[in-house]
Amino acid sequence: MKLRYEGAAPGWKQGLPLGNGRLGAVVYGDGVSETWCITELTYWSGKQEAPMTASQGKSDLAAMRELFYAGNYAEGEEMASRLLQAEKRNFGTNLSLCDVRLSFEGGDKGNAMTRELSLEEAVYRAESVVGDDSNSNLLLIRETLASHPSNVIASHIRREGAAGITFTLRLEGRTERFDVHAAGEDMLTFESQATETMHSDGTCGVWCKGAVHVVAAGGSIAVQDGAIVVECADEAWIYFAAETDYRREDHAWEQEAASRVKQAAELGYAEVREAHIADYRQLYGRVEADFGDSGASALPIDERVRLLRAGGDDPQLFALFFQYGRYLMIAGSRADSPLPMHLQGIWNDGEANRMAWSCDYHLDVNSEMNYYPAEGANLAECHLPLMRYIERLAEAGRETARSYYGCEGWTAHVFSNAWGFTEPGWHYSWGLNVTGGLWIANQLREHYEYGRSESFLRESAYPVLKEAALFFLDYMTVHPKYGWLVTGPSNSPENSFYIGGSQDRSYALSMGPTMDQSLIRDLFTFCAEASERLGVGEPLRERLQQAIKLLPPLQVGRSGQLQEWLEDYGEAQPDHRHLSHLYALYPGNQITPHGTPELSDAAMQTLTMRMRDEGLEDVEFTLALFAANFARLHEGNRAYDQLSYLIGELCFDNLLTYSKAGIAGAETNIFVADGNFGAAAAVIEMLLQSHASEIHLLPALPEQWHTGRITGLRARGNAEVDMVWQGGELSEATIRAHAPLQTMVRYGERTMPIKLAAGESISLSRGAFATEEQMR
Structure with a gap:
């Protein structure tokens, strides 16, 4: 190591x-x-500055929406550019x-x-x-x-x-x-x-x-x-x-x-x-990882990466890269850190400061990805700076919700800064991501689901997410054609589409992008369940339950893909780096191979289509997302291929991941920390999943890691898991409960129920699992 x-x-x-x-x-x-x-x-x-907008709130919002409903996207986007774009001012x-x-x-x-x-x-x-x-x-x-x-x-x-x-x-x-x-x-x-x-x-x-x-x-x-x-x-x-x-x-x-x-x-x-x-x-x-040593561990890192790039076998390099992600998490974010990690963690060579990029908090995947591995990698304390930051963001976002949309609750958009910036970005095509604040606030839910602290739920997670739910209940509207409750105008970060058969102009804004609806379904469901668990907010709970019934379903498009928008628009950038509409697969759990096979097939088709084009953007966070999404689909070898490419092609000599020159206007290869953290999260998903009311052991083990062990991974429900495997098969797993735990444990197609009191543990071998047919 x-x-x-x-x-x-x-x-x-x-x-x-x-x-x-x-x-x-x-x-x-x-x-x-x-x-x-x-x-x-x-x-x-930079400095803190009050939101400034020409929007008249709900009346302007209604007028914009009528344009989009009528198919007049050009005028709708022009109106949004006048009323729903912030000025950069002293963002910093x-x-x-x-x-x-x-x-x-x-x-x-x-x-x-x-x-x-x-x-x-x-x-x-x-x-x-x-x-x-x-x-x-x-x-x-x-x-x-x-x-x-x-x-x-x-x-x-x-x-x-x-x-x-x-x-x-x-x-x-x-x-x-x-x-x-x-x-x-x-x-x-x-x-x-x-x-x-x-x-x-x-x-x-x-x-x-x-x-x-x-x-x-x-x-x-x-x-x-x-x-x-x-x-x-x-x-x-x-x-x-x-x-x-x-x-x-x-x-x-x-x-x-x-x-x-x-x-x-x-x-x-x-x-x-x-x-x-x-x-x-x-x-x-807390965590040890050994994926097997091919003999390359004695070589310098740069030589090992060159050999991997040439097709070499070095399973322990992936264990090292995983632990490097944990190292960077500890180095960059401690329980008493005054801010969470930004786009470059806490390190910065100054390259991003000299161009249109900023070392800030991107809320359309990058800042979230910095913390995707925190809980599963048994570093919950490192998550705390983000928890506190989200609480401050919610406070700042109340004025943005009121001034831009005339709504209660709070909202934030595509990115933020040390001062709690919550307005839209300075161009609607990427800046009008109305669920950006909700996406980052979802990390509160993650922290609770892993730790199961009722005090954290009562004092932090529920109050912040309840206010977000109040915003969307006030902000969303019923689509006149479908009768669904939708957001909009909003974008699917940071993609664009064609309407009809014309490719003369692409558009970014529409009503009800898939990512928005997936995030809001999780939000409403969580808040309704939390209010019942805490014994509070019964009237709000009833509103949320009625709203959930009106949310659009996830849809499969004409090419067999998971639709990115409410309509099956033509993709202007089929090779786009963002995979926002796959949120329901990862990090969400609305799509699972066992629970929703048709939607899982559609997600696989989306990933295949994204990878098919020769113009696919080589981006560090995209490779990490590909790996995590393939892991959720139990495609371990394909997840391995993405991580192998990330390490071999998109890392500097020091193994820090980078975004290539030309991506999003980058003038040079620029370090971005989310690739390191996203890769660590993907490794966890390959070895342990706990998102679908079960603990799934070795769900996406690649052939190259055929023998190994890992200890101390964390599962939702406040449990820890150790595993040993040989020849690609589980040898033994130990599950330790730090809170009362009643769940199903899965290995392949075999399952078994367990019930543990806090402090108890259980050791399982492969033979302990029953097949689904035996369970029936």
Whole structure:
């Protein structure tokens, strides 16, 4: 469980990521230099701004809808562009903070070097040969970690051999306002503001103050020309911290970073390291994965990826990639993180900030996908920052619901920011995703269904989702042709369609896109069941139950595909990267192979059609979605193929997934974290599913993982599952209940009921299951 490399890392895309849930660093370098590209989760440009719209609410909404019902899509979209598009204003973005640059004497760029990131310890280590040929046995050893308990990035530098260590440390800001000051002979402090002009006006953003403190044994330390210079030390330690004024009303934050690095130095690196590993392993150590070793595990990661790309067999690389996703989750999102992870997790090389993209919260799959594996991967605590963010989003979304639509409750659209932006995007074709807020809020339901905490249901999940339900009850309308209760005008992110036989113009807006209806069916059903479980809201429950009866059914189109829209429109982009209308298959559960075989066939046809065209967009999140959807259809080999392609073709050398240049206007290959997290979620779906009132063991095991074991996966109902398999067949499974559990366990076509009290467990072999015929 190490990402190991031989040779230098010339840049960010070869560097290795560290994080403590707030501070992030990507570490790269060679024998004479090392760079820490520092990010901070709340270092956002922009500011909070009230919604602004020319919409008159329900009267304008009704007029727009009449145009769409009459088939006048052009005028309907023109009206929506005037009334239901927000201005970007000071939306902002999460920015890179600074670079910590180390320059070493006595090294050579070309000298031998090894680098590794231990997933079991969350520690980066680099070793490089220093000195000339006569002293080629000397090693410069650098070890770096991001401590959550101490809230610092800490490093230990030493040399094996008689010669001392001499290096210079500089801070280089990533934003225009960045000032560095000496604070004695062993510390630099800095002050900066998160400003930029692509996503805001260049004047607004959070303020940050930070410090870097160096301690050395032997030798000397001095500040010279704005840098810390260490000469002839036996060994040295570096401590870095940063703090911002995000959501802070006092001034105490201004001194916290400097105080923190001093406290870490007083503890000493060994104690900081020990506490860091213990804290990290409390989360990481819950799950172990072994998919079988073909012998490739001894090779460097980049070589293993090249062999996989050439058709090689390396099942353990997939286990490593899965655990890497869990590592990134722990590094990027902790229980006390002030914000959830954005499009790039908590890491950012600045590429996305220089173009129309933003390191923000995309609510039309990307932010959700960041957290898709959280519960199943036994990292429920890492989900909590998103829970709190959704609650704040709901508060902000009340004004958007009122001002744009004249409705009660709350809504949000295609994306959001640190300030709780909930308006539509600045072009209706992608920005009028009226269920974006509901999609992200569905993670509240996921958190409850896995943990079964009634207090969380009562105090968080139900209040937020109830207000979302009130919005849609007020907002939706009965379709005059079908009598169905529908949303609209809304889009199916971020796709478009043709009407009739004409392909002269494509359209994005319509009434009742499939994704909207799938999300709302889940919302209404959950709120009705939750209100009964909690013994509250009986009048609302009755309204929801009546509304559910009026929702459109999932439909199969003329090509045998699951329809993306209410009408069977022609697809303007049949190879589109988004699979939003398959929500009912994954992550929803309205489509299952055993429960809805016809709709499952239609979902398979949709996936096949998306993959058929030569113009299929190579996108990291799409590959992860393909894998998860195939897993839900019990197609393990096809899911494996998607993951293999993702690892082999859409990962940088550091195994961070990327979106190719040209996709959605990207100017270069850009890291996007959802591929890493989506792949981890897909692996879980291949090995364990618990979404259809049953726990399904090994539902989509691929041939390549024919022998293996996994422990600690989590199932809905607050249970944990361990499994061992050989020759592609289950050997043994153990299910541990952390709450009363009564469910059906499935293996292939065989099932058996189990009933466990909290704290009980059961071990099952393949022979314990009865066939469905025997059950009858």
